[in-house]
Amino acid sequence: MHCSLRRFPLTKAVPLAISRGTTAAVEHLLVSIEHEGITGLGETGGFETGHRHYDSDAIACELEALFPRLVGLAPQPLQALAPLLADLSPPARCGLDLALHDWWGKRLGLPLHQLWGLDSELAVPTSVTLGLGSVDTVLQRLERWWAQLPASRIKLKLGSPEGLEHDRSLVEAVATALERRRQQRGESLELQVDANGGWDTAAARSMLGWLAEHGVVLVEQPLPPLEDPDADCAAFAALELDCPIPLVADESCWNLADVVRLAPYVDGVNIKLLKSGGLTEALLMAEAARRLGLGVMVGCYSDSALLNGAAAQLLPLIQWPDLDSHLNLLDDPFEGPRLEADRLRAGLAPGLGVTAKTTGAAAAGLELGSC
Numbered sequence: 083m084h085c086s087l088r089r090f091p092l093t094k095a096v097p098l099a100i101s102r103g104t105t106a107a108v109e110h111l112l113v114s115i116e117h118e119g120i121t122g123l124g125e126t127g128g129f130e131t132g133h134r135h136y137d138s139d140a141i142a143c144e145l146e147a148l149f150p151r152l153v154g155l156a157p158q159p160l161q162a163l164a165p166l167l168a169d170l171s172p173p174a175r176c177g178l179d180l181a182l183h184d185w186w187g188k189r190l191g192l193p194l195h196q197l198w199g200l201d202s203e204l205a206v207p208t209s210v211t212l213g214l215g216s217v218d219t220v221l222q223r224l225e226r227w228w229a230q231l232p233a234s235r236i237k238l239k240l241g242s243p244e245g246l247e248h249d250r251s252l253v254e255a256v257a258t259a260l261e262r263r264r265q266q267r268g269e270s271l272e273l274q275v276d277a278n279g280g281w282d283t284a285a286a287r288s289m290l291g292w293l294a295e296h297g298v299v300l301v302e303q304p305l306p307p308l309e310d311p312d313a314d315c316a317a318f319a320a321l322e323l324d325c326p327i328p329l330v331a332d333e334s335c336w337n338l339a340d341v342v343r344l345a346p347y348v349d350g351v352n353i354k355l356l357k358s359g360g361l362t363e364a365l366l367m368a369e370a371a372r373r374l375g376l377g378v379m380v381g382c383y384s385d386s387a388l389l390n391g392a393a394a395q396l397l398p399l400i401q402w403p404d405l406d407s408h409l410n411l412l413d414d415p416f417e418g419p420r421l422e423a424d425r426l427r428a429g430l431a432p433g434l435g436v437t438a439k440t441t442g443a444a445a446a447g448l449e450l451g452s453c
């Protein structure tokens with residue numbers, strides 16, 4: 083197979099602030115593999131979780147070093163390629179893993195969820211994200227989302243550098259706005275929160291019961307992730323009994339081993355393809371988490387419709403989809419995942435169900451951004 087890499091910009095319509103900083107734009111990488119006239123596409127890019135950091139330049143170097151070793155090999159069987167992918171960082175592996183899956187689905191003429199035997203009728207609403215900011219800014223962002231789609235699941239970022247009082251004022255303001263809309267429109271609305279590791283144990287303990295009393299239905303990653311796996315589990319264990327709502331691990335949960343490790347201490351896990359190294363691991367994680375009795379979220383970073391379209395192939399397994407980043411881009415070069423009201427479904431095309439746009443500024447950006 084022949085492999086290539088291109089850089090492309092992604093610019094957010096509304097910058098996103100979380101506990102660790104603000105993102106307005108990123109540069110991601112398009113991985114293409116071509117074999118026997120079929121092209122498979124994958125996306126990757128840098129991200130950070132507080133305790134681990136990857137940048138797009140280093141990911142590009144990893145992939146470019148591997149590509150010559152793939153010449154003369156076929157994209158299938160995947161098992162034969164696994165040893166070559168094993169030493170890559172998770173985001174580098176993700177880009178290639180997605181391209182290989184896309185090629186496989188295109189060769190067989192079906193989207194991946196059909197090849198996996200998943201029921202595409204099973205789709206629940208995706209959450210949309212409210213970043214940190216002033217109360218007014220956050221409420222304006224909520225209204226902007228509602229002007230774009232009938233969002234019924236709202237994820238509010240907490241862990242503000244301004245402290246717990248600001249976090250509480252954001253929850254109160256958003257909960258009030260949801261209640262007003264509930265009364266006006268008779269809609270069922272849900273408020274989730276994600277502290278992105280922005281609290282310490284005392285702060286988290288003081289917030290968990292309060293959040294439940296204010297109608298919050300789920301809390302994600304209250305404490306910073308820890309490199310030591312036992313200490314990381316102990317941190318969740320210290321909160322478990324104080325948490326009356328589902329406690330979900332995100333930054334702490336990267337792969338199947340993490341799902342198994344965390345299962346006794348959390349109620350759910352947030353799977354992201356850049357953390358897991360692609361769909362091979364993510365499918366195992368989702369299936370295993372469900373069998374362990376965990377709720378499963380599938381999330382994103384500053385990803386385009388290519389990465390989110392790949393993640394959307396897992397949606398029939400997902401209780402809490404959180405794939406909204408591509409809905410907040412000015413220059414997404416890809417299209418595919420379908421939005422019906424606030425329910426996201428995988429694209430209908432074979433493979434990842436995603437195609438590159440052929441017209442417009444975003445398509446031009448894809449052409450210009452070569453490595």
Ligand SMILES: [Mg+2]
Pocket residue numbers: 276278302303332333352381
């Ligand atoms: Mg999260």
